[in-house]
Amino acid sequence: MPALLAEVTRSGFVESLHHGSVVGLLPSGEVGVSLGAVGDPVLPRSCMKPFQALACLTAGAPLTGPALAIAAGSHTGEDRHVELVSRLLGEVPADSLRCPASWPEDEETRQRLDEPSRIRMNCSGKHAAMLAACVVAGWPVETYLEPSHPLQRLVRRTVEELSSESVVHTAIDGCGAPVYGLSLHGLARAMQGLVHTPVAGAMSEFPEYVGGTGHVNTLVMQRLPGVVAKGGAEGVLVLATTAGHAVAVKVLDGNPRATTAVGLTALAAMGFDVSPAEELLSVPVLGGGQVVGEVRVVF
Numbered sequence: 001m002p003a004l005l006a007e008v009t010r011s012g013f014v015e016s017l018h019h020g021s022v023v024g025l026l027p028s029g030e031v032g033v034s035l036g037a038v039g040d041p042v043l044p045r046s047c048m049k050p051f052q053a054l055a056c057l058t059a060g061a062p063l064t065g066p067a068l069a070i071a072a073g074s075h076t077g078e079d080r081h082v083e084l085v086s087r088l089l090g091e092v093p094a095d096s097l098r099c100p101a102s103w104p105e106d107e108e109t110r111q112r113l114d115e116p117s118r119i120r121m122n123c124s125g126k127h128a129a130m131l132a133a134c135v136v137a138g139w140p141v142e143t144y145l146e147p148s149h150p151l152q153r154l155v156r157r158t159v160e161e162l163s164s165e166s167v168v169h170t171a172i173d174g175c176g177a178p179v180y181g182l183s184l185h186g187l188a189r190a191m192q193g194l195v196h197t198p199v200a201g202a203m204s205e206f207p208e209y210v211g212g213t214g215h216v217n218t219l220v221m222q223r224l225p226g227v228v229a230k231g232g233a234e235g236v237l238v239l240a241t242t243a244g245h246a247v248a249v250k251v252l253d254g255n256p257r258a259t260t261a262v263g264l265t266a267l268a269a270m271g272f273d274v275s276p277a278e279e280l281l282s283v284p285v286l287g288g289g290q291v292v293g294e295v296r297v298v299f
């Protein structure tokens with residue numbers, strides 16, 4: 001059964017409710033927090049990116065520093081992101097990217113552009129890393145998104161090894177790449193295994209390439225050094241700490257507005273100090289430009 005995770009209040013009135021599941025693992029691997037149906041499968045969506053980046057690294061892609069962070073991230077399409085993706089592509093033409101054309105999520109950048117493009121899409125770093133891996137490994141570039149492609153099979157093996165689970169479903173993500181279904185508990189377990197890899201280190205060191213200016217994942221990592229944060233579409237979020245904690249969140253209605261507050265609250269419940277990110281433990285609700293309520297965690 002899903003659990004009530006957060007409620008939305010407006011002028012003292014409970015306007016909406018967010019149900020879902022959250023699981024937190026202690027450094028020992030024991031479950032420290034468990035609410036809702038944590039054994040049910042979920043599609044990690046963009047929470048899959050750190051594992052995809054690890055697979056690209058394993059295949060030999062030349063990923064270090066910011067390039068590894070953007071491979072694991074959902075960037076906001078700022079110029080610095082596009083420049084880095086272009087360098088990562090190297091001699092591979094930009095039109096080899098198979099992610100759809102998109103406007104950048106960064107509003108200031110969007111206002112000065114005339115049209116959407118693939119390289120501005122938030123997944124272009126991941127796709128560039130996949131292409132780089134294919135070039136190094138000698139794998140076909142044209143079919144790099146096919147689930148049967150050697151790279152995608154490597155991604156699947158990576159997820160299964162880190163989660164200690166078999167993938168229960170293969171779907172196609174919004175960017176066109178395969179996304180693999182596993183339990184929320186397994187997703188947290190996979191993050192716990194990822195936290196001591198170069199991928200997590202790059203994400204933590206260069207959070208501005210995992211998200212971007214003002215992006216909530218970036219803010220979490222800037223305020224909590226050593227914490228890795230990655231959100232995904234449809235209300236999914238993963239967090240992990242260098243101490244070994246891991247959290248996975250799924251909000252059933254797909255709205256992500258409460259996921260960060262829920263995830264940080266779960267970390268705090270396991271004894272991890274999240275006070276430097278205290279302002280992210282709830283989300284203000286506005287009325288007439290003024291704060292009249294909040295999205296608040298209720299467990």
